Amino acid sequence: MKKSLLTSILLSATLAFGALTGCGDGAGAPASTDTATSETAQTEGSAQSTEAASTETKSEETPAEAKEDAATDKKITVGATPVPHAEILDNVVAEVLSEEGWELETVVFSDYVLPNTSLEEGELDANYFQTLGYMNQQNADAGLHLAAVAGVHIEPMGIYSQKYKALSDIPDGASIGIPNDPDNGERAVDLLVQKGLLTSKGGFGSDANYTEDSLSKDKDANPHGYVITPLEAASLPLSLPDLDAAAINGNYALEAGLPASYPALDIESFDDETTVKRTNFLVVKQGNETSEKTQALIKALQSDKVQEYIDETYKGAVITSFIDAK
Numbered sequence: 607m608k609k610s611l612l613t614s615i616l617l618s619a620t621l622a623f624g625a626l627t628g629c630g631d632g633a634g635a636p637a638s639t640d641t642a643t644s645e646t647a648q649t650e651g652s653a654q655s656t657e658a659a660s661t662e663t664k665s666e667e668t669p670a671e672a673k674e675d676a677a678t679d680k681k682i683t684v685g686a687t688p689v690p691h692a693e694i695l696d697n698v699v700a701e702v703l704s705e706e707g708w709e710l711e712t713v714v715f716s717d718y719v720l721p722n723t724s725l726e727e728g729e730l731d732a733n734y735f736q737t738l739g740y741m742n743q744q745n746a747d748a749g750l751h752l753a754a755v756a757g758v759h760i761e762p763m764g765i766y767s768q769k770y771k772a773l774s775d776i777p778d779g780a781s782i783g784i785p786n787d788p789d790n791g792e793r794a795v796d797l798l799v800q801k802g803l804l805t806s807k808g809g810f811g812s813d814a815n816y817t818e819d820s821l822s823k824d825k826d827a828n829p830h831g832y833v834i835t836p837l838e839a840a841s842l843p844l845s846l847p848d849l850d851a852a853a854i855n856g857n858y859a860l861e862a863g864l865p866a867s868y869p870a871l872d873i874e875s876f877d878d879e880t881t882v883k884r885t886n887f888l889v890v891k892q893g894n895e896t897s898e899k900t901q902a903l904i905k906a907l908q909s910d911k912v913q914e915y916i917d918e919t920y921k922g923a924v925i926t927s928f929i930d931a932k
Contacts, residue, residue, distance in 0.1 A: 761856030
């Protein structure tokens with residue numbers, strides 16, 4: 607059937623060419639049937655030869671292609687942001703995967719958009735940098751098709767100080783820095799309440815007229831008279847020498863090297879809801895949740911070696927959260 611169709615097409619093309627040639631010559635006579643048939647036969651023979659050669663070439667290339675595919679299949683490419691995600695991948699996960707015959711390639715991104723679009727476009731096998739909330743928002747806003755498959759860690763907010771070694775050492779009237787953006791500011795106040803430095807958050811976060819200054823003067827919520835000082839979240843580590851203490855996001859604490867030099871006096875505690883909300887997940891494109899590569903990554907990222915590495919390296923600025931995606 608295929609050969610018959612090809613012959614018909616070639617015959618039509620030959621006749622059309624002959625007609626055009628006739629018009630060009632000005633003779634007006636159609637090409638003879640014998641000539642058209644002869645040319646068609648030659649063309650059909652040529653097509654048969656080309657098809658045979660093509661089949662032969664494919665047959666010869668298949669083993670090499672299969673070998674290349676097999677080699678590529680043992681390589682897992684993961685996108686990540688530098689700290690702590692790429693560090694965890696390069697310093698421990700690569701070794702764990704290698705023991706199982708896998709090669710890990712970490713692609714480091716400095717933003718939060720490209721790791722997801724690269725995964726969507728098939729340039730990555732997975733990425734590891736984001737929370738469920740961010741992934742869901744990206745799926746909705748950018749039309750992506752991503753799925754979280756395993757929780758790995760949380761970067762908790764911690765209370766840091768260069769002057770004191772324990773929360774109980776912080777004196778009345780001390781200045782305590784918190785992030786000045788609404789979400790992290792409220793998170794910091796919740797942390798101060800959680801650890802007993804404040805008895806409540808007063809109207810902070812629920813009353814637009816209740817500011818950090820209001821909280822500082824609220825004797826019921828703040829019986830120790832702490833001066834709650836709002837600053838840009840990223841600048842809090844640099845401002846720590848001028849403060850008595852500060853509630854600092856885990857990523858900024860890590861970038862400033864605080865866990866090694868001034869470990870957190872205490873860190874956030876999490877219930878089931880906040881654990882899921884704050885966990886950073888391994889993410890793949892929908893349809894790849896149960897692939898061999900994905901399962902190998904989950905096993906490696908949730909291994910005892912990763913647990914030990916996180917505990918010893920980040921000293922509370924990162925904590926493991928080996929939970930299932932929900």
